[in-house]
Amino acid sequence: MPVRSQPTARQARLGAELRRLREAAGLKAREVAGLLSSTSAQMSQVEAGLAGVSEERIRRLATHYACGNVELIDALAAMTIRTQGWWEEFRGVLPPVFLDVAELEHHAAFLREVVITHIPGLLQTPDYARAVFGYMVPELPESEIVPRVEHRMRRRSVITGASPKSYETIVHEAALRMRVGSREVQRAQLRAMLEQIGDQRASVRVIPFDTDHFAGASSAMMYVGGTLPRLDTVLRDSPHGTAFLDAESQLDRFRTLFRKVEKASLAPAQSRDFIHLLTKEL
Missing domain, CATH: 1.10.260.40 (lambda repressor-like DNA-binding domains)
Known part of the structure:
Protein backbone atom coordinates (compact mmCIF):
# COMPACT_ATOMS: atom_id res chain seq x y z
CA MET A 1 0.00 0.00 0.00
CA MET A 79 -10.64 0.12 12.17
CA THR A 80 -9.10 -0.89 8.83
CA ILE A 81 -12.33 0.13 7.09
CA ARG A 82 -12.14 3.78 6.04
CA THR A 83 -15.36 5.65 6.79
CA GLN A 84 -16.25 8.25 4.19
CA GLY A 85 -18.32 10.44 6.49
CA TRP A 86 -19.71 13.95 6.05
CA TRP A 87 -16.46 15.40 7.41
CA GLU A 88 -14.66 14.42 4.20
CA GLU A 89 -16.40 17.39 2.57
CA PHE A 90 -14.08 19.60 4.63
CA ARG A 91 -10.83 17.91 3.63
CA GLY A 92 -8.51 20.55 2.25
CA VAL A 93 -10.83 23.24 3.60
CA LEU A 94 -10.19 22.89 7.34
CA PRO A 95 -7.13 21.65 9.24
CA PRO A 96 -7.04 17.82 9.51
CA VAL A 97 -7.73 17.89 13.27
CA PHE A 98 -11.30 19.07 12.58
CA LEU A 99 -11.91 15.94 10.51
CA ASP A 100 -10.19 13.72 13.07
CA VAL A 101 -12.44 14.95 15.87
CA ALA A 102 -15.60 14.39 13.81
CA GLU A 103 -14.50 10.89 12.80
CA LEU A 104 -13.62 10.01 16.39
CA GLU A 105 -17.05 11.16 17.60
CA HIS A 106 -18.74 9.21 14.80
CA HIS A 107 -17.18 5.95 15.95
CA ALA A 108 -17.59 6.63 19.68
CA ALA A 109 -19.55 4.38 22.01
CA PHE A 110 -20.26 7.36 24.27
CA LEU A 111 -19.07 10.93 24.86
CA ARG A 112 -18.23 12.63 28.15
CA GLU A 113 -17.08 16.24 28.36
CA VAL A 114 -15.91 18.78 30.93
CA VAL A 115 -15.85 22.47 29.98
CA ILE A 116 -14.90 25.44 32.13
CA THR A 117 -14.87 28.58 30.00
CA HIS A 118 -16.95 27.82 26.89
CA ILE A 119 -20.23 26.12 26.06
CA PRO A 120 -19.47 22.61 24.72
CA GLY A 121 -18.98 22.57 20.95
CA LEU A 122 -21.70 19.93 20.46
CA LEU A 123 -24.24 22.24 22.12
CA GLN A 124 -23.22 25.56 20.56
CA THR A 125 -25.55 27.67 18.45
CA PRO A 126 -24.26 29.08 15.14
CA ASP A 127 -23.98 32.60 16.57
CA TYR A 128 -22.06 31.41 19.61
CA ALA A 129 -19.69 29.32 17.47
CA ARG A 130 -19.13 32.29 15.18
CA ALA A 131 -18.20 34.43 18.18
CA VAL A 132 -15.70 31.78 19.34
CA PHE A 133 -13.98 31.47 15.97
CA GLY A 134 -14.14 35.22 15.42
CA TYR A 135 -11.97 35.80 18.51
CA MET A 136 -9.08 33.61 17.37
CA VAL A 137 -5.57 35.00 17.02
CA PRO A 138 -4.41 35.49 14.36
CA GLU A 139 -7.82 36.64 13.21
CA LEU A 140 -9.57 34.43 10.68
CA PRO A 141 -11.08 35.85 7.49
CA GLU A 142 -14.77 35.28 6.86
CA SER A 143 -13.88 32.61 4.28
CA GLU A 144 -12.37 30.50 7.09
CA ILE A 145 -14.91 31.27 9.81
CA VAL A 146 -17.87 30.10 7.71
CA PRO A 147 -16.66 26.49 7.17
CA ARG A 148 -15.59 26.24 10.82
CA VAL A 149 -19.06 27.18 12.00
CA GLU A 150 -20.67 24.84 9.46
CA HIS A 151 -18.42 21.98 10.57
CA ARG A 152 -19.30 22.58 14.22
CA MET A 153 -23.00 22.52 13.42
CA ARG A 154 -22.60 19.30 11.41
CA ARG A 155 -20.83 17.70 14.38
CA ARG A 156 -24.04 17.99 16.38
CA SER A 157 -25.53 15.15 14.33
CA VAL A 158 -23.64 12.75 16.59
CA ILE A 159 -26.18 13.52 19.34
CA THR A 160 -29.17 14.60 17.24
CA GLY A 161 -29.08 12.08 14.38
CA ALA A 162 -30.91 8.80 13.87
CA SER A 163 -28.45 6.89 16.11
CA PRO A 164 -27.45 9.44 18.77
CA LYS A 165 -24.54 8.78 21.09
CA SER A 166 -24.87 8.95 24.84
CA TYR A 167 -23.54 12.41 25.69
CA GLU A 168 -22.88 13.81 29.16
CA THR A 169 -21.25 17.14 29.80
CA ILE A 170 -20.22 18.99 32.95
CA VAL A 171 -20.24 22.77 32.52
CA HIS A 172 -18.84 25.31 34.95
CA GLU A 173 -20.96 28.35 35.74
CA ALA A 174 -18.20 30.50 34.22
CA ALA A 175 -19.01 29.11 30.77
CA LEU A 176 -22.71 29.78 31.26
CA ARG A 177 -22.18 33.40 32.32
CA MET A 178 -19.31 34.45 30.08
CA ARG A 179 -20.65 36.45 27.15
CA VAL A 180 -18.58 35.08 24.32
CA GLY A 181 -20.95 36.99 22.05
CA SER A 182 -23.55 39.57 22.99
CA ARG A 183 -26.12 39.31 25.77
CA GLU A 184 -28.67 38.16 23.18
CA VAL A 185 -26.31 35.49 21.81
CA GLN A 186 -25.63 34.14 25.29
CA ARG A 187 -29.31 34.09 26.23
CA ALA A 188 -30.19 32.24 23.01
CA GLN A 189 -27.35 29.81 23.71
CA LEU A 190 -28.64 28.96 27.18
CA ARG A 191 -32.16 28.51 25.86
CA ALA A 192 -30.85 26.18 23.16
CA MET A 193 -29.10 24.13 25.84
CA LEU A 194 -32.35 23.84 27.78
CA GLU A 195 -34.08 22.58 24.62
CA GLN A 196 -31.38 19.97 24.08
CA ILE A 197 -31.71 18.86 27.69
CA GLY A 198 -35.50 18.70 27.33
CA ASP A 199 -35.18 16.61 24.16
CA GLN A 200 -32.80 14.31 26.08
CA ARG A 201 -30.06 14.92 23.53
CA ALA A 202 -27.63 15.81 26.30
CA SER A 203 -27.20 15.26 30.01
CA VAL A 204 -25.83 18.50 31.48
CA ARG A 205 -24.47 18.99 34.97
CA VAL A 206 -23.39 22.39 36.29
CA ILE A 207 -20.63 23.33 38.71
CA PRO A 208 -21.66 26.59 40.43
CA PHE A 209 -19.12 29.20 41.46
CA ASP A 210 -19.98 28.63 45.12
CA THR A 211 -19.14 24.91 45.07
CA ASP A 212 -16.74 24.03 47.87
CA HIS A 213 -13.59 21.99 47.30
CA PHE A 214 -13.44 22.32 43.53
CA ALA A 215 -9.91 22.83 42.25
CA GLY A 216 -10.51 21.48 38.77
CA ALA A 217 -10.23 24.64 36.71
CA SER A 218 -7.84 22.82 34.37
CA SER A 219 -10.11 19.78 33.96
CA ALA A 220 -11.49 20.58 30.49
CA MET A 221 -11.56 17.49 28.28
CA MET A 222 -13.56 15.38 25.90
CA TYR A 223 -13.59 11.70 26.90
CA VAL A 224 -14.50 9.53 23.93
CA GLY A 225 -15.47 5.94 24.66
CA GLY A 226 -14.18 3.31 22.27
CA THR A 227 -15.74 -0.03 21.46
CA LEU A 228 -13.54 -1.31 24.29
CA PRO A 229 -12.17 0.66 27.29
CA ARG A 230 -8.68 0.09 25.94
CA LEU A 231 -9.66 2.04 22.81
CA ASP A 232 -10.96 5.10 24.67
CA THR A 233 -9.45 8.48 23.78
CA VAL A 234 -9.16 11.80 25.60
CA LEU A 235 -9.07 15.09 23.68
CA ARG A 236 -7.51 18.13 25.29
CA ASP A 237 -7.33 21.54 23.66
CA SER A 238 -4.46 23.95 24.18
CA PRO A 239 -3.15 27.09 22.47
CA HIS A 240 -0.92 24.76 20.46
CA GLY A 241 -3.70 22.52 19.20
CA THR A 242 -5.71 19.43 20.14
CA ALA A 243 -3.96 16.48 21.77
CA PHE A 244 -5.27 12.92 21.39
CA LEU A 245 -4.31 10.92 24.49
CA ASP A 246 -4.70 7.15 24.62
CA ALA A 247 -2.03 5.60 26.86
CA GLU A 248 -3.65 3.44 29.53
CA SER A 249 -2.07 5.48 32.32
CA GLN A 250 -3.50 8.67 30.79
CA LEU A 251 -6.95 7.15 30.36
CA ASP A 252 -7.00 6.01 33.99
CA ARG A 253 -6.04 9.49 35.10
CA PHE A 254 -8.83 11.18 33.16
CA ARG A 255 -11.44 8.60 34.18
CA THR A 256 -10.61 9.46 37.77
CA LEU A 257 -10.62 13.18 37.02
CA PHE A 258 -14.06 12.98 35.39
CA ARG A 259 -15.46 11.20 38.46
CA LYS A 260 -14.02 13.90 40.73
CA VAL A 261 -15.48 16.71 38.64
CA GLU A 262 -18.82 14.92 38.38
CA LYS A 263 -18.93 14.61 42.18
CA ALA A 264 -18.57 18.40 42.46
CA SER A 265 -21.45 19.10 40.05
CA LEU A 266 -25.18 19.48 40.53
CA ALA A 267 -27.56 16.70 39.55
CA PRO A 268 -29.07 17.02 36.03
CA ALA A 269 -32.45 18.27 37.29
CA GLN A 270 -30.82 20.88 39.53
CA SER A 271 -28.53 21.88 36.68
CA ARG A 272 -31.47 22.42 34.34
CA ASP A 273 -33.13 24.70 36.91
CA PHE A 274 -29.82 26.53 37.40
CA ILE A 275 -29.50 27.25 33.68
CA HIS A 276 -33.14 28.33 33.52
CA LEU A 277 -32.54 30.91 36.27
CA LEU A 278 -29.49 32.25 34.44
CA THR A 279 -31.54 32.86 31.28
CA LYS A 280 -33.82 35.11 33.35
CA GLU A 281 -30.84 37.07 34.68
CA LEU A 282 -29.46 37.87 31.22
Whole structure:
Protein backbone atom coordinates (compact mmCIF):
# COMPACT_ATOMS: atom_id res chain seq x y z
CA MET A 1 0.00 0.00 0.00
CA PRO A 2 1.22 3.55 -0.69
CA VAL A 3 2.73 5.56 2.14
CA ARG A 4 0.43 8.25 3.53
CA SER A 5 1.76 11.76 3.92
CA GLN A 6 -0.59 12.52 6.80
CA PRO A 7 -2.53 9.68 8.49
CA THR A 8 -5.80 10.42 10.22
CA ALA A 9 -5.95 10.14 14.01
CA ARG A 10 -7.89 6.88 13.62
CA GLN A 11 -5.23 5.40 11.32
CA ALA A 12 -2.47 6.48 13.70
CA ARG A 13 -4.34 4.90 16.63
CA LEU A 14 -4.65 1.58 14.80
CA GLY A 15 -0.91 1.59 14.15
CA ALA A 16 -0.16 2.45 17.78
CA GLU A 17 -2.31 -0.43 19.02
CA LEU A 18 -0.50 -2.85 16.70
CA ARG A 19 2.81 -1.58 18.06
CA ARG A 20 1.61 -2.14 21.63
CA LEU A 21 0.61 -5.69 20.80
CA ARG A 22 4.03 -6.38 19.28
CA GLU A 23 5.85 -4.89 22.25
CA ALA A 24 3.69 -6.88 24.67
CA ALA A 25 4.79 -10.02 22.79
CA GLY A 26 8.43 -8.99 23.25
CA LEU A 27 9.16 -8.89 19.52
CA LYS A 28 11.13 -6.44 17.37
CA ALA A 29 9.72 -4.99 14.16
CA ARG A 30 12.33 -6.81 12.09
CA GLU A 31 11.30 -10.14 13.65
CA VAL A 32 7.70 -9.62 12.58
CA ALA A 33 8.41 -8.19 9.12
CA GLY A 34 9.23 -11.58 7.65
CA LEU A 35 5.82 -12.92 8.61
CA LEU A 36 4.23 -10.39 6.28
CA SER A 37 6.92 -10.63 3.59
CA SER A 38 7.75 -7.07 4.54
CA THR A 39 10.65 -5.06 5.95
CA SER A 40 11.22 -3.48 9.35
CA ALA A 41 10.88 -0.06 7.71
CA GLN A 42 7.49 -1.00 6.30
CA MET A 43 6.42 -2.37 9.68
CA SER A 44 7.38 0.95 11.26
CA GLN A 45 5.24 2.75 8.69
CA VAL A 46 2.27 0.53 9.53
CA GLU A 47 2.72 1.14 13.24
CA ALA A 48 2.95 4.90 12.64
CA GLY A 49 -0.27 4.86 10.60
CA LEU A 50 1.67 5.88 7.50
CA ALA A 51 0.85 2.65 5.68
CA GLY A 52 -2.41 0.74 5.60
CA VAL A 53 -2.90 -2.80 6.85
CA SER A 54 -5.61 -5.28 5.93
CA GLU A 55 -7.93 -7.12 8.30
CA GLU A 56 -6.31 -10.41 7.23
CA ARG A 57 -2.85 -9.13 8.19
CA ILE A 58 -4.09 -7.90 11.55
CA ARG A 59 -5.45 -11.34 12.36
CA ARG A 60 -2.20 -12.97 11.27
CA LEU A 61 -0.24 -10.59 13.49
CA ALA A 62 -2.54 -11.27 16.43
CA THR A 63 -1.91 -14.99 16.09
CA HIS A 64 1.84 -14.39 15.88
CA TYR A 65 1.64 -12.17 18.98
CA ALA A 66 -0.36 -14.85 20.82
CA CYS A 67 -3.09 -12.29 21.49
CA GLY A 68 -6.22 -14.10 22.60
CA ASN A 69 -8.32 -10.96 23.08
CA VAL A 70 -10.88 -11.66 20.35
CA GLU A 71 -12.89 -8.50 21.04
CA LEU A 72 -9.80 -6.32 20.70
CA ILE A 73 -8.71 -7.96 17.46
CA ASP A 74 -12.21 -7.61 16.00
CA ALA A 75 -12.23 -3.94 16.97
CA LEU A 76 -8.83 -3.35 15.37
CA ALA A 77 -9.94 -5.20 12.23
CA ALA A 78 -12.97 -2.88 12.02
CA MET A 79 -10.64 0.12 12.17
CA THR A 80 -9.10 -0.89 8.83
CA ILE A 81 -12.33 0.13 7.09
CA ARG A 82 -12.14 3.78 6.04
CA THR A 83 -15.36 5.65 6.79
CA GLN A 84 -16.25 8.25 4.19
CA GLY A 85 -18.32 10.44 6.49
CA TRP A 86 -19.71 13.95 6.05
CA TRP A 87 -16.46 15.40 7.41
CA GLU A 88 -14.66 14.42 4.20
CA GLU A 89 -16.40 17.39 2.57
CA PHE A 90 -14.08 19.60 4.63
CA ARG A 91 -10.83 17.91 3.63
CA GLY A 92 -8.51 20.55 2.25
CA VAL A 93 -10.83 23.24 3.60
CA LEU A 94 -10.19 22.89 7.34
CA PRO A 95 -7.13 21.65 9.24
CA PRO A 96 -7.04 17.82 9.51
CA VAL A 97 -7.73 17.89 13.27
CA PHE A 98 -11.30 19.07 12.58
CA LEU A 99 -11.91 15.94 10.51
CA ASP A 100 -10.19 13.72 13.07
CA VAL A 101 -12.44 14.95 15.87
CA ALA A 102 -15.60 14.39 13.81
CA GLU A 103 -14.50 10.89 12.80
CA LEU A 104 -13.62 10.01 16.39
CA GLU A 105 -17.05 11.16 17.60
CA HIS A 106 -18.74 9.21 14.80
CA HIS A 107 -17.18 5.95 15.95
CA ALA A 108 -17.59 6.63 19.68
CA ALA A 109 -19.55 4.38 22.01
CA PHE A 110 -20.26 7.36 24.27
CA LEU A 111 -19.07 10.93 24.86
CA ARG A 112 -18.23 12.63 28.15
CA GLU A 113 -17.08 16.24 28.36
CA VAL A 114 -15.91 18.78 30.93
CA VAL A 115 -15.85 22.47 29.98
CA ILE A 116 -14.90 25.44 32.13
CA THR A 117 -14.87 28.58 30.00
CA HIS A 118 -16.95 27.82 26.89
CA ILE A 119 -20.23 26.12 26.06
CA PRO A 120 -19.47 22.61 24.72
CA GLY A 121 -18.98 22.57 20.95
CA LEU A 122 -21.70 19.93 20.46
CA LEU A 123 -24.24 22.24 22.12
CA GLN A 124 -23.22 25.56 20.56
CA THR A 125 -25.55 27.67 18.45
CA PRO A 126 -24.26 29.08 15.14
CA ASP A 127 -23.98 32.60 16.57
CA TYR A 128 -22.06 31.41 19.61
CA ALA A 129 -19.69 29.32 17.47
CA ARG A 130 -19.13 32.29 15.18
CA ALA A 131 -18.20 34.43 18.18
CA VAL A 132 -15.70 31.78 19.34
CA PHE A 133 -13.98 31.47 15.97
CA GLY A 134 -14.14 35.22 15.42
CA TYR A 135 -11.97 35.80 18.51
CA MET A 136 -9.08 33.61 17.37
CA VAL A 137 -5.57 35.00 17.02
CA PRO A 138 -4.41 35.49 14.36
CA GLU A 139 -7.82 36.64 13.21
CA LEU A 140 -9.57 34.43 10.68
CA PRO A 141 -11.08 35.85 7.49
CA GLU A 142 -14.77 35.28 6.86
CA SER A 143 -13.88 32.61 4.28
CA GLU A 144 -12.37 30.50 7.09
CA ILE A 145 -14.91 31.27 9.81
CA VAL A 146 -17.87 30.10 7.71
CA PRO A 147 -16.66 26.49 7.17
CA ARG A 148 -15.59 26.24 10.82
CA VAL A 149 -19.06 27.18 12.00
CA GLU A 150 -20.67 24.84 9.46
CA HIS A 151 -18.42 21.98 10.57
CA ARG A 152 -19.30 22.58 14.22
CA MET A 153 -23.00 22.52 13.42
CA ARG A 154 -22.60 19.30 11.41
CA ARG A 155 -20.83 17.70 14.38
CA ARG A 156 -24.04 17.99 16.38
CA SER A 157 -25.53 15.15 14.33
CA VAL A 158 -23.64 12.75 16.59
CA ILE A 159 -26.18 13.52 19.34
CA THR A 160 -29.17 14.60 17.24
CA GLY A 161 -29.08 12.08 14.38
CA ALA A 162 -30.91 8.80 13.87
CA SER A 163 -28.45 6.89 16.11
CA PRO A 164 -27.45 9.44 18.77
CA LYS A 165 -24.54 8.78 21.09
CA SER A 166 -24.87 8.95 24.84
CA TYR A 167 -23.54 12.41 25.69
CA GLU A 168 -22.88 13.81 29.16
CA THR A 169 -21.25 17.14 29.80
CA ILE A 170 -20.22 18.99 32.95
CA VAL A 171 -20.24 22.77 32.52
CA HIS A 172 -18.84 25.31 34.95
CA GLU A 173 -20.96 28.35 35.74
CA ALA A 174 -18.20 30.50 34.22
CA ALA A 175 -19.01 29.11 30.77
CA LEU A 176 -22.71 29.78 31.26
CA ARG A 177 -22.18 33.40 32.32
CA MET A 178 -19.31 34.45 30.08
CA ARG A 179 -20.65 36.45 27.15
CA VAL A 180 -18.58 35.08 24.32
CA GLY A 181 -20.95 36.99 22.05
CA SER A 182 -23.55 39.57 22.99
CA ARG A 183 -26.12 39.31 25.77
CA GLU A 184 -28.67 38.16 23.18
CA VAL A 185 -26.31 35.49 21.81
CA GLN A 186 -25.63 34.14 25.29
CA ARG A 187 -29.31 34.09 26.23
CA ALA A 188 -30.19 32.24 23.01
CA GLN A 189 -27.35 29.81 23.71
CA LEU A 190 -28.64 28.96 27.18
CA ARG A 191 -32.16 28.51 25.86
CA ALA A 192 -30.85 26.18 23.16
CA MET A 193 -29.10 24.13 25.84
CA LEU A 194 -32.35 23.84 27.78
CA GLU A 195 -34.08 22.58 24.62
CA GLN A 196 -31.38 19.97 24.08
CA ILE A 197 -31.71 18.86 27.69
CA GLY A 198 -35.50 18.70 27.33
CA ASP A 199 -35.18 16.61 24.16
CA GLN A 200 -32.80 14.31 26.08
CA ARG A 201 -30.06 14.92 23.53
CA ALA A 202 -27.63 15.81 26.30
CA SER A 203 -27.20 15.26 30.01
CA VAL A 204 -25.83 18.50 31.48
CA ARG A 205 -24.47 18.99 34.97
CA VAL A 206 -23.39 22.39 36.29
CA ILE A 207 -20.63 23.33 38.71
CA PRO A 208 -21.66 26.59 40.43
CA PHE A 209 -19.12 29.20 41.46
CA ASP A 210 -19.98 28.63 45.12
CA THR A 211 -19.14 24.91 45.07
CA ASP A 212 -16.74 24.03 47.87
CA HIS A 213 -13.59 21.99 47.30
CA PHE A 214 -13.44 22.32 43.53
CA ALA A 215 -9.91 22.83 42.25
CA GLY A 216 -10.51 21.48 38.77
CA ALA A 217 -10.23 24.64 36.71
CA SER A 218 -7.84 22.82 34.37
CA SER A 219 -10.11 19.78 33.96
CA ALA A 220 -11.49 20.58 30.49
CA MET A 221 -11.56 17.49 28.28
CA MET A 222 -13.56 15.38 25.90
CA TYR A 223 -13.59 11.70 26.90
CA VAL A 224 -14.50 9.53 23.93
CA GLY A 225 -15.47 5.94 24.66
CA GLY A 226 -14.18 3.31 22.27
CA THR A 227 -15.74 -0.03 21.46
CA LEU A 228 -13.54 -1.31 24.29
CA PRO A 229 -12.17 0.66 27.29
CA ARG A 230 -8.68 0.09 25.94
CA LEU A 231 -9.66 2.04 22.81
CA ASP A 232 -10.96 5.10 24.67
CA THR A 233 -9.45 8.48 23.78
CA VAL A 234 -9.16 11.80 25.60
CA LEU A 235 -9.07 15.09 23.68
CA ARG A 236 -7.51 18.13 25.29
CA ASP A 237 -7.33 21.54 23.66
CA SER A 238 -4.46 23.95 24.18
CA PRO A 239 -3.15 27.09 22.47
CA HIS A 240 -0.92 24.76 20.46
CA GLY A 241 -3.70 22.52 19.20
CA THR A 242 -5.71 19.43 20.14
CA ALA A 243 -3.96 16.48 21.77
CA PHE A 244 -5.27 12.92 21.39
CA LEU A 245 -4.31 10.92 24.49
CA ASP A 246 -4.70 7.15 24.62
CA ALA A 247 -2.03 5.60 26.86
CA GLU A 248 -3.65 3.44 29.53
CA SER A 249 -2.07 5.48 32.32
CA GLN A 250 -3.50 8.67 30.79
CA LEU A 251 -6.95 7.15 30.36
CA ASP A 252 -7.00 6.01 33.99
CA ARG A 253 -6.04 9.49 35.10
CA PHE A 254 -8.83 11.18 33.16
CA ARG A 255 -11.44 8.60 34.18
CA THR A 256 -10.61 9.46 37.77
CA LEU A 257 -10.62 13.18 37.02
CA PHE A 258 -14.06 12.98 35.39
CA ARG A 259 -15.46 11.20 38.46
CA LYS A 260 -14.02 13.90 40.73
CA VAL A 261 -15.48 16.71 38.64
CA GLU A 262 -18.82 14.92 38.38
CA LYS A 263 -18.93 14.61 42.18
CA ALA A 264 -18.57 18.40 42.46
CA SER A 265 -21.45 19.10 40.05
CA LEU A 266 -25.18 19.48 40.53
CA ALA A 267 -27.56 16.70 39.55
CA PRO A 268 -29.07 17.02 36.03
CA ALA A 269 -32.45 18.27 37.29
CA GLN A 270 -30.82 20.88 39.53
CA SER A 271 -28.53 21.88 36.68
CA ARG A 272 -31.47 22.42 34.34
CA ASP A 273 -33.13 24.70 36.91
CA PHE A 274 -29.82 26.53 37.40
CA ILE A 275 -29.50 27.25 33.68
CA HIS A 276 -33.14 28.33 33.52
CA LEU A 277 -32.54 30.91 36.27
CA LEU A 278 -29.49 32.25 34.44
CA THR A 279 -31.54 32.86 31.28
CA LYS A 280 -33.82 35.11 33.35
CA GLU A 281 -30.84 37.07 34.68
CA LEU A 282 -29.46 37.87 31.22
